Amino acid sequence: MPYDKLYIKIACTICRGTRKVPHNRLDSYHFPAIPFKGCAYCDSDGMEMIEAADKAIAEFLKQLPESRIKRILEDIDE
Numbered sequence: 001m002p003y004d005k006l007y008i009k010i011a012c013t014i015c016r017g018t019r020k021v022p023h024n025r026l027d028s029y030h031f032p033a034i035p036f037k038g039c040a041y042c043d044s045d046g047m048e049m050i051e052a053a054d055k056a057i058a059e060f061l062k063q064l065p066e067s068r069i070k071r072i073l074e075d076i077d078e
Helices: 054-063 066-077
Strands: 007-011 020-022 036-038 047-051
Touching: none
Parallel strands: none
Antiparallel strands: 007 047, 020 036
């Protein structure tokens, strides 16, 4: 069964990969008990998965060596 989407990992768009997000909702705005909490939108490395755009896939293929591109094209033709 072919997959209809391809995903890539990028730095989190909420915390920018730092895993620190200002916490200001459960505590008072002026005196937060815990100034920073871990980001809920990314993994422990500060990365998140997004759907790859066609342009991102094309850019990835451009940077590959010719031998690897040929192997990929051979696999597609099979």
